[in-house]
Amino acid sequence: MPISLTDKPIVITGASSGIGLATAFECARAGMPVVLAARREDRLRDAVDRIRSQGGRAVSIVCDVADPEASAKMIDVCLSSFGSIYSVFANAGYGIEKPVHEMPDADVRAMFEVNFFGTLNTIRPALPHMIRAGAGHVLVCSSCLAKFSIPYFSIYSATKAAQNHISRAMNLELRAKGIRVSSVHPIGTSTEFFQTAQRLSGDQAILEHTPAFFTQSPEKVAKAVVKCLRSPRPEVWTSTFVRVGMALSGLVPRIADRAVHRMVRDYDRRAASNEAASVGAR
Numbered sequence: 001m002p003i004s005l006t007d008k009p010i011v012i013t014g015a016s017s018g019i020g021l022a023t024a025f026e027c028a029r030a031g032m033p034v035v036l037a038a039r040r041e042d043r044l045r046d047a048v049d050r051i052r053s054q055g056g057r058a059v060s061i062v063c064d065v066a067d068p069e070a071s072a073k074m075i076d077v078c079l080s081s082f083g084s085i086y087s088v089f090a091n092a093g094y095g096i097e098k099p100v101h102e103m104p105d106a107d108v109r110a111m112f113e114v115n116f117f118g119t120l121n122t123i124r125p126a127l128p129h130m131i132r133a134g135a136g137h138v139l140v141c142s143s144c145l146a147k148f149s150i151p152y153f154s155i156y157s158a159t160k161a162a163q164n165h166i167s168r169a170m171n172l173e174l175r176a177k178g179i180r181v182s183s184v185h186p187i188g189t190s191t192e193f194f195q196t197a198q199r200l201s202g203d204q205a206i207l208e209h210t211p212a213f214f215t216q217s218p219e220k221v222a223k224a225v226v227k228c229l230r231s232p233r234p235e236v237w238t239s240t241f242v243r244v245g246m247a248l249s250g251l252v253p254r255i256a257d258r259a260v261h262r263m264v265r266d267y268d269r270r271a272a273s274n275e276a277a278s279v280g281a282r
């Protein structure tokens with residue numbers, strides 16, 4: 001029997017754009033009061049106004065999820081605005097595309113601070129309330145890359161694998177307390193993710209090679225998240241084809257590596273031609 005989501009409040013991080021924003025609308029349509037969190041206040045305000053104009057309940061809070069104290073306030077806002085908390089969707093995150101040996105430690109740590117520690121910062125303050133209520137659902141936005149790291153997205157993939165690992169373990173740790181934990185594994189989704197990655201990665205980015213048939217809408221992910229809230233399961237995949245591919249790549253890593261090796265060749269060629277162009281310009 002699907003769970004009714006009416007009047008069950010949810011906190012969503014990364015709700016100013018993309019998957020988080022689409023999920024906020026989908027949850028509000030399902031009757032959930034929503035707390036939208038991110039750093040861009042104007043975007044959040046606009047989203048709250050639009051949700052309210054459609055008859056939904058929503059509030060927002062400006063929050064950098066890398067800051068544990070600021071993150072705890074998201075949960076306080078949910079309790080003070082809606083009286084309880086049923087769910088959190090730890091969705092805020094970003095990627096940088098660079099070879100591992102060229103990625104400065106500061107960039108690696110910053111990405112873990114947001115993608116991994118930001119997830120813990122979001123989940124932990126909510127759990128005592130869920131445990132007390134004997135019910136709740138934690139969702140974590142991982143990625144299809146949690147299961148198979150492609151070249152130049154390895155640090156990003158490591159953060160996503162770490163999210164997947166804690167989600168799977170927490171689902172077992174918390175189940176007896178009435179709390180479900182699910183990781184969400186989108187494939188390439190048409191959001192601001194790629195512009196942000198391009199901006200943070202510099203001119204060596206190879207993002208234009210992301211195949212168009214791997215791209216889905218954030219609304220598709222949002223619908224999958226709400227479906228999982230209604231009928232909880234440990235992992236949410238939005239492409240069966242990619243899910244099967246990722247499972248096979250774990251079984252036959254040599255063949256999987258051969259399939260993506262072309263990306264490395266393309267990357268090296270582009271890096272060489274960029275280098276030649278910049279030498280020519282000097």
Ligand SMILES: NC(=O)c1ccc[n+]([C@@H]2O[C@H](COP(=O)([O-])OP(=O)(O)OC[C@H]3O[C@@H](n4cnc5c(N)ncnc54)[C@H](OP(=O)(O)O)[C@@H]3O)[C@@H](O)[C@H]2O)c1
Nearest residue numbers: 014016017018019039040064065092093188189191192193
């Ligand atoms: N797009 C894809 O192809 C894809 C595929 C698989 C998984 N994912 C995952 O999906 C999640 C959402 O990404 P998206 O695709 O929707 O990209 P997006 O449109 O760029 O959204 C990212 C969101 O995260 C927020 N954010 C970033 N850093 C933050 C911080 N330090 N504190 C609080 N909020 C922060 C951004 O808001 P502010 O800038 O306003 O803070 C924004 O709302 C990410 O975890 C990403 O790894 C994306």
